[in-house]
Every structure is written in structure tokens, then in C-alpha cells.
Amino acid sequence: MSLNIIMSLVAVVVLGAIAFVGGSVPGLQSVFGIWIPYAAVAVFFLGFAYRIFKWAKSPVPFRIPTTCGQQKSLSWIKQNKIDNPSSTKAVILRMFFEIVTFRSLFRNTKSEIKGDRISYEWEIWLWLAALAFHYSFLAVLFRHLRFFLEPVPYCVKIVETLDSFFQVGLPVVFASGIVLFAAVLYLFARRVMIPQVKYISLIADYFPLFLILGIAGTGLYMRYFLRVDIVAIKTLTMGLVTLKPLIPANVSSMLFVHLFLISTLLVYFPFSKLMHMGGVFLSPTRNMANNSRMKRHINPWNPDLEFVTYEKYENDFREKMIEAGLPVEKES
Amino acid sequence: MDIKPEEMIKINTKPPAKHWMDIPADLSEGKFCYPAKAKSLEYLHLPNPRDWSPADEDWKLPENWQQIIHEGFKERLDKYRSLKVFMDVCVRCGACADKCHFYIGSGDPKNMPVLRAELLRSIYRNDFTTLGKIFGRLAGARKLTPLVIKEWFSYFYQCTECRRCSVFCPYGIDTAEITMMARELLNLIGVNIHWIKDPVSNCSRTGNHLGIQPQNFKEIIEFFCEDIEEITGVAINPSFNRKGAEVLFVTPSGDAFADPGTYTFMGYLMLFEHIGLDYTLSTYASEGGNFGLFTSSDMMKKLNAKMYHEAKRLGVKYIIGGECGHMWRVINQYMDTMNGPADFLDVPKSPITGTVFENAASTKMIHIAEFTADLIKHNKLKLDPKRNDHLKVTWHDSCNTARAMGLLDEPRHVLNAVCNNVFEMPPSTTREYTFCCGSGSGTNTEEIMEQRLRGGLPRANAVKYVHDKYGVNMLGCVCAIDRAVLPPLMNYWVPGVEVTGLHELVGNALVMDGEIERTMNLRMEDLPGAEGDSDE
Numbered sequence: 004m005s006l007n008i009i010m011s012l013v014a015v016v017v018l019g020a021i022a023f024v025g026g027s028v029p030g031l032q033s034v035f036g037i038w039i040p041y042a043a044v045a046v047f048f049l050g051f052a053y054r055i056f057k058w059a060k061s062p063v064p065f066r067i068p069t070t071c072g073q074q075k076s077l078s079w080i081k082q083n084k085i086d087n088p089s090s091t092k093a094v095i096l097r098m099f100f101e102i103v104t105f106r107s108l109f110r111n112t113k114s115e116i117k118g119d120r121i122s123y124e125w126e127i128w129l130w131l132a133a134l135a136f137h138y139s140f141l142a143v144l145f146r147h148l149r150f151f152l153e154p155v156p157y158c159v160k161i162v163e164t165l166d167s168f169f170q171v172g173l174p175v176v177f178a179s180g181i182v183l184f185a186a187v188l189y190l191f192a193r194r195v196m197i198p199q200v201k202y203i204s205l206i207a208d209y210f211p212l213f214l215i216l217g218i219a220g221t222g223l224y225m226r227y228f229l230r231v232d233i234v235a236i237k238t239l240t241m242g243l244v245t246l247k248p249l250i251p252a253n254v255s256s257m258l259f260v261h262l263f264l265i266s267t268l269l270v271y272f273p274f275s276k277l278m279h280m281g282g283v284f285l286s287p288t289r290n291m292a293n294n295s296r297m298k299r300h301i302n303p304w305n306p307d308l309e310f311v312t313y314e315k316y317e318n319d320f321r322e323k324m325i326e327a328g329l330p331v332e333k334e335s
Numbered sequence: 336m337d338i339k340p341e342e343m344i345k346i347n348t349k350p351p352a353k354h355w356m357d358i359p360a361d362l363s364e365g366k367f368c369y370p371a372k373a374k375s376l377e378y379l380h381l382p383n384p385r386d387w388s389p390a391d392e393d394w395k396l397p398e399n400w401q402q403i404i405h406e407g408f409k410e411r412l413d414k415y416r417s418l419k420v421f422m423d424v425c426v427r428c429g430a431c432a433d434k435c436h437f438y439i440g441s442g443d444p445k446n447m448p449v450l451r452a453e454l455l456r457s458i459y460r461n462d463f464t465t466l467g468k469i470f471g472r473l474a475g476a477r478k479l480t481p482l483v484i485k486e487w488f489s490y491f492y493q494c495t496e497c498r499r500c501s502v503f504c505p506y507g508i509d510t511a512e513i514t515m516m517a518r519e520l521l522n523l524i525g526v527n528i529h530w531i532k533d534p535v536s537n538c539s540r541t542g543n544h545l546g547i548q549p550q551n552f553k554e555i556i557e558f559f560c561e562d563i564e565e566i567t568g569v570a571i572n573p574s575f576n577r578k579g580a581e582v583l584f585v586t587p588s589g590d591a592f593a594d595p596g597t598y599t600f601m602g603y604l605m606l607f608e609h610i611g612l613d614y615t616l617s618t619y620a621s622e623g624g625n626f627g628l629f630t631s632s633d634m635m636k637k638l639n640a641k642m643y644h645e646a647k648r649l650g651v652k653y654i655i656g657g658e659c660g661h662m663w664r665v666i667n668q669y670m671d672t673m674n675g676p677a678d679f680l681d682v683p684k685s686p687i688t689g690t691v692f693e694n695a696a697s698t699k700m701i702h703i704a705e706f707t708a709d710l711i712k713h714n715k716l717k718l719d720p721k722r723n724d725h726l727k728v729t730w731h732d733s734c735n736t737a738r739a740m741g742l743l744d745e746p747r748h749v750l751n752a753v754c755n756n757v758f759e760m761p762p763s764t765t766r767e768y769t770f771c772c773g774s775g776s777g778t779n780t781e782e783i784m785e786q787r788l789r790g791g792l793p794r795a796n797a798v799k800y801v802h803d804k805y806g807v808n809m810l811g812c813v814c815a816i817d818r819a820v821l822p823p824l825m826n827y828w829v830p831g832v833e834v835t836g837l838h839e840l841v842g843n844a845l846v847m848d849g850e851i852e853r854t855m856n857l858r859m860e861d862l863p864g865a866e867g868d869s870d871e
Binding site for chain 1: 346349416420423424427432465474475507509548550618644667669672673694696739741744
């Protein structure tokens with residue numbers, strides 16, 4: 004195991020331990036249950052907005068979409084409108100597929116040299132795991148609205164019903180939590196087991212994985228093993244959203260671990276690679292139309308530069324040009 | 336090449352035990368491009384001209400080089416959203432890793448696009464992020480040392496800006512963009528390569544990369560015309576620098592200079608003669624390519640400025656551009672923004688078919704493959720594809736026309752009209768998935784031949800597939816650099832496959848008015864079956 008993995012794991016374990024101890028001390032419960040979550044949410048939103056603002060502040064001087072299909076040219080040649088969009092509508096469609104279905108990742112192949120031949124096989128697992136991870140995370144997040152809204156909205160209940168589709172016995176088992184946990188494990192295993200990916204991996208890659216593993220793990224543990232007091236938890240969460248925070252009795256210390264790891268994630272988010280969530284919308288190779296021959300794109304800092312004009316050129320070569328019978332502007 | 340192909344293809348993909356930050360770049364002879372000469376830099380008014388070698392310990396960097404790089408980096412972060420976003424959003428999923436031809440061909444982890452970007456990102460973190468400043472290497476940051484500059488020089492000239500990785504990246508991170516920025520930074524401290532700077536300085540003065548002076552340019556073309564007359568019996572007299580022509584034709588100077596590009600140039604001349612196009616060539620705007628693209632956006636703009644400048648002076652209506660890869664990246668994605676608006680030109684309209692090229696409504700410049708495909712679609716060309724029957728052709732999509740434009744079906748339409756035997760390479764290696772020739776972005780220089788052959792391996796291997804399976808013996812392309820570099824690549828990996836431009840094939844199939852019976856192709860090789868020969 005590399006140092007990066009150990010340090011990331013240790014960091015998450017230490018964070019969890021701090022919260023566990025803190026959550027067991029009555030005087031500190033409000034710190035871990037109220038003030039840190041409040042601060043984390045604030046940092047998340049402000050940080051997120053700040054990062055987006057910082058990106059958006061830099062202009063996009065050139066129109067540089069990566070074209071992944073036939074351009075719009077002659078009327079009888081079929082354009083690939085999604086992968087080589089020329090209109091805003093098509094760009095929106097391209098972005099939609101990119102963000103909702105991870106279209107580019109779907110293309111993933113694995114190259115291998117066998118004897119004197121290089122083969123390229125479709126490699127679907129990263130795409131599948133990424134999709135499973137993000138959508139199960141979204142489902143889990145959405146289901147958690149139950150803790151922040153009273154009465155629980157109908158749509159949350161629908162998602163819960165769908166999520167517990169494969170249920171056997173009680174308590175109701177939500178697929179999303181388990182898929183999330185499994186997908187993170189897969190992403191971690193992949194990172195460690197593919198030598199090339201391991202070679203490029205930083206703490207910044209392992210830490211969020213362990214953090215999310217910790218969050219999902221504590222959640223699953225509370226729900227299926229500890230069978231924590233849900234009413235107490237909802238009292239706490241409702242207190243948070245209604246800005247009348249309170250720490251009810253009977254709250255499991257594990258909840259403070261859960262909350263603290265989430266708070267860590269929220270604070271860490273805007274300053275990490277997790278900002279790919281916002282960045283993907285701003286990627287110039289994906290969010291621009293390939294129409295720069297149809298419509299002029301403006302560069303706000305387009306510099307005025309001196310170049311070798313025809314006049315200078317002719318001055319340099321006039322005699323030779325005349326001798327060769329080439330037309331000139333000035334005879335001497 | 337000392338290494339045999341069967342040895343070179345044995346590639347070790349196991350990453351080294353040492354951390355990549357602790358492995359200095361290999362800058363022994365044969366592993367680097369020769370540096371730019373002092374006089375080229377002086378002519379171009381670029382910083383720090385001097386004589387040096389990458390093999391030297393001391394690169395004679397300017398005294399405050401670290402400050403120059405830091406400020407240059409900051410300036411570019413403020414000017415390019417792409418750079419800023421690409422520095423921040425990579426999750427190191429590794430999807431790009433084995434998409435790079437240099438990685439596939441070398442197994443060197445620093446050739447994985449993700450790690451190539453980390454070479455720059457590590458400095459970005461150190462200089463511009465809080466976590467990087469506090470945690471240093473734990474946060475993936477490192478200090479800017481001379482070894483970092485050496486590593487940049489090595490690996491940002493092992494990227495050909497082909498954009499294949501960008502197709503697969505879930506965030507569209509484009510290593511071409513990162514390489515362009517890194518090269519701009521290196522240029523600020525006078526670290527640049529001869530093979531790029533020499534053409535750039537030539538192009539500034541003579542109008543083309545090869546330094547062909549006006550009288551010589553005219554002679555070369557006239558020489559082509561003599562050959563054409565010998566082959567076809569048709570005399571052609573193209574005009575030069577002629578005011579009032581309808582069209583200005585600009586193509587890479589490589590096509591005027593070296594085989595097999597020269598045959599492509601002959602194909603253009605024959606086509607234009609055949610349809611009676613009112614066009615002129617310019618000795619001043621005699622370069623379609625733009626090695627400025629491989630230097631800096633400023634240099635790109637300066638070299639590109641000549642096209643519109645000359646079009647305006649000559650009073651033409653629009654411009655047709657020849658077959659070239661990176662030239663078309665510049666024209667499609669940069670020209671109008673940099674040097675437009677071209678409001679003195681008209682929207683291109685084919686005088687033969689009446690087709691209006693709305694897709695070039697602003698830039699007013701069309702690709703010859705678009706122009707010719709339109710002619711063929713309207714049955715305006717008399718073609719005899721049987722003349723190309725001895726060829727089994729496969730099609731190489733050039734990186735830039737594929738991934739920075741999307742010119743995919745136009746050349747195929749032309750190809751299928753002029754050749755009867757066309758075989759596509761496997762789909763994971765064509766169209767937007769096409770593999771680079773391994774020598775693009777100004778790295779087509781002799782001294783790094785091993786790097787070029789390794790980088791070209793995936794392309795060559797796909798050609799070998801159709802060569803073995805269908806007996807393909809000709810590789811077609813629309814790129815001048817391809818025409819220069821694919822022949823040695825084929826010679827090494829797939830002997831028996833030659834390289835051609837699209838319009839060489841057109842020229843061979845074209846039945847011109849008043850021509851004699853063809854017994855030779857444009858290469859002056861006897862046509863099989865001609866002069867009453869039997870096929871046996």
C-alpha cells in the first residue's frame with residue numbers, strides 16, 4: 004500500500020474518531036451537530052460559487068470544441084449534430100448527454116498489444132461504476148430530504164419506493180445506499196489495481212473516496228445495524244433547517260461521525276477535484292458549437308500584432324519578382 | 336533504425352517503482368528535438384536567443400526564469416478559461432491513458448495525457464492553490480526547478496496536440512490546449528525547437544515554412560505543369576499574385592516541396608484547369624500550414640494574417656484551402672477570431688455548381704475536399720476511377736481535420752468516386768478516433784525518429800491490419816505533414832504501403848478535356864494495363 008492510501012485512510016479514520024469522541028461529550032454535541040454543519044454548508048455554497056466565478060472570470064478566447072463526428076458542411080452530407088454541434092440547441096443536447104449519461108466516458112476503450120497487433124476493446128466498467136456511483140449518491144441525497152422536510156414530500160416517498168424495489172424483509176433495504184458503497188469500493192479497487200492509475204493517484208484521489216466510504220458506511224451502519232432513533236435524528240435535522248437548532252437526547256454518537264464526515268466533504272468539495280461537478284459545464288471543448296466558420300467568435304483580448312505585410316515582402320524580393328515576371332505593386 | 340519492429344512493439348507498460356517526480360527526463364542524444372538557433376529567435380524578436388543543447392547541464396536560462404514562468408502562467412490562467420478549468424477538474428480516472436499514441440507506443444507513464452497534464456498541474460498547485468502551497472508534494476505540488484523545465488521540454492514535445500485524449504475525457508480536458516500553454520511558457524524563456532522556429536522564421540520572411548522565395552515558388556509550380564503536360568498532354572498556366580481572380584488558393588508549402596505532396600499539388604492544378612476555375616496562387620501567402628500554432632497564439636496570428644491580407648490586396652472573392660491538417664485547425668477554430676472579420680470577401684460560391692458554402696459564411700474559406708465533393712456530387716467531373724484500380728486504398732483521417740473540424744465524409748465521398756478499391760481501417764482507429772501520424776505539431780524532425788516511429792505505431796498497426804487482410808497498398812490522407820511523415824512510418828512498420836494525398840488520386844482519375852491517353856500516373860509510373868498491356 005502506498006503512503007498516499009495510508010495517509011488518506013488515516014485522515015478519514017482520525018476525523019471519524021474525533022467526531023465519535025466529540026459526539027459522546029454532551030458539551031461538544033452542539034459543535035459537531037450544529038455549528039460545524041452550519042459552517043460547512045456555508046463554506047460549500049460560498050466556495051462553490053467562488054470557484055465558478057473564478058473560472059467564469061477568465062474569457063474563452065477561441066472556439067475550440069473537440070469535434071467527435073461529421074461537421075455541418077454540404078447539405079447532402081449528414082451532420083453528426085450531437086457530437087459536432089453547430090447550433091446552441093445541439094450544444095445543449097451534447098452537454099445534456101455528457102452530464103446525464105457521461106457520454107465521453109462511455110466511449111472508453113482498453114488498448115492491448117497482443118503479438119504484433121494492437122487491439123482496442125470497449126471498456127464499459129469505469130463508465131458503469133461512475134454512473135452507479137453518481138446516481139446512487141443522488142438517490143441517497145434525495146432520500147435524505149425526508150430528514151429536512153415535514154411533511155415528507157410525495158416525490159421523496161416515490162423515490163423510496165423505487166429504491167426499495169428489491170426489498171426482502173424489514174427494515175426496508177434501499178438499493179441506492181448499497182450501490183453507492185459498492186461503487187466507491189470498485190472505484191477504489193480500480194485505482195489500486197490498475198498500475199497506471201495507481202501511479203497517477205494522489206491523496207486528493209483517495210481521500211474523497213475514503214470520506215464517501217465513511218459517510219456511506221456510517222449511514223448503512225446506523226440504518227441496518229444500530230437501528231438508531233430516527234425520531235431523534237429528525238428532530239435534530241429539522242432544527243437545523245428551521246434555524247432553531249437543538250440537540251435532542253438519544254442521538255447516537257455515530258450520527259456525529261456521519262455528520263462530521265459530511266461536513267468535511269462539504270468543506271473539502273470546493274477546493275478539490277470534486278469541483279468537476281461545476282467544471283464540466285464550463286469545459287470549452289464540450290460546451291461550444293463548431294460554427295466558427297459560420298459566425299465570428301470574438302476574443303476579448305485579441306492583440307494587435309505587427310506581421311510581415313505584403314509591402315515588406317515585396318520590398319524584400321522586388322528585383323527577384325520582377326525578374327521572374329511576377330506582378331509587383333511598385334516597379335522600384 | 337537500429338531497433339527492429341518486432342522488438343519495438345514489445346512495450347513495457349509497467350510503471351516504474353520510483354515516483355514520477357523523482358525521475359528526470361531522458362535527454363540523451365536521439366531523445367530530444369534540436370533547439371532553435373539563436374538567429375531564428377533574433378529574427379522573430381523572441382526572448383533569450385543563444386546557442387545551447389538540451390543535453391547540456393546548463394540551459395542558459397534567463398536569470399529570472401522562474402519569475403517569467405510564474406507570471407506567464409498567471410497571465411494565461413487569466414486569459415484562457417480552458418487552462419484554468421483543465422488545471423482544476425481532472426479526477427485522474429485514467430480514461431485518457433491508453434488513448435495517446437505516444438503512451439501506446441512507448442509505455443512511458445509521462446506520456447499518459449493525465450500525467451502529461453500533471454507535469455504542468457503540479458506547478459500550478461504549487462504556485463496558485465492554497466492546498467498546494469501548504470501541503471506541497473502531499474497535495475501533488477512541486478517546486479519549479481530546472482529539472483521541471485527539462486521535463487516539460489521533453490514531454491510537451493512528445494505530444495502532437497492531436498486531441499484524441501480529449502474525445503474520451505469525461506470533462507473534455509484537451510491535452511493539446513495544455514501542451515500549447517506549456518510550449519508558450521517555454522518560449523518565454525527561450526526554450527524552443529529548431530524544427531518549429533526555423534519554419535516560423537522562414538514563413539515570416541518568405542511567406543512559407545520552407546523559405547521558398549517568390550521566383551523559386553513560381554519555378555516549382557511551372558515544373559509541375561511541365562510534368563502534367565507530359566503525362567496528360569494538357570498545358571496549364573496557373574497565375575501568380577494576380578489581382579481580380581475569383582479565388583485565392585492556399586495550400587501548405589510542403590506540397591510544393593517534397594514527394595508525395597507534390598503529386599497532390601499537381602492534382603489541384605489539374606482540377607482547377609479542368610473546371611476552368613478563375614484562381615490565383617500567391618507567392619506571399621504561399622503557406623497554408625502554420626507552425627505558429629505550435630509556438631504561441633501570437634505567432635499563429637501573425638503567420639495566419641497573411642491569408643486575409645493577401646486576399647484583400649488581390650481583391651479575390653473567397654479563399655480555397657488545400658489539404659493540410661493543422662492548417663485547418665487554425666482556419667476552422669482561430670482565423671476569423673484572430674484576423675477577421677473578412678468582410679471584404681464574399682460567401683464562397685462554387686462557380687461550377689452554384690453551391691453556396693454557408694458553413695463558411697463568415698470565414699469565407701473552404702476546404703478543397705468540400706469544394707471537390709460538391710463538384711463530384713453534381714457530376715461536374717469526368718472521372719475514370721479504373722486508373723486507380725491497381726491501388727487498394729485505406730483512409731487516414733488527420734487529427735486536426737477530424738477532431739478540430741469534423742471533415743470526415745467529404746474526403747471519403749471524393750475518394751470513393753475516384754477509387755474503386757477502398758477499405759476502411761477498424762472503427763476504433765478512424766474518424767474521431769483516428770490516430771496521429773506520430774509526428775504532428777512540429778515534431779517531424781529526423782533526430783527523434785524513434786519517438787516518431789513509436790508514436791506512429793497505433794496508426795501503422797491499423798494500416799497493417801488492412802494491409803494483411805485486404806492487401807491495402809496505399810494510404811490516403813488530407814494532411815501535408817502526413818504526406819511527409821507517413822512514408823517512413825509505413826516503410827518501418829508496414830513496408831509495401833505508399834502514401835497519397837486525396838487530390839493526387841483525383842488527378843489520376845480526372846479525364847481532362849483534350850488529354851492524351853494516360854500511360855503514366857502523376858508519379859510517372861507506368862499505369863498497369865496501359866498501352867495495350869495485358870494485366871498479366
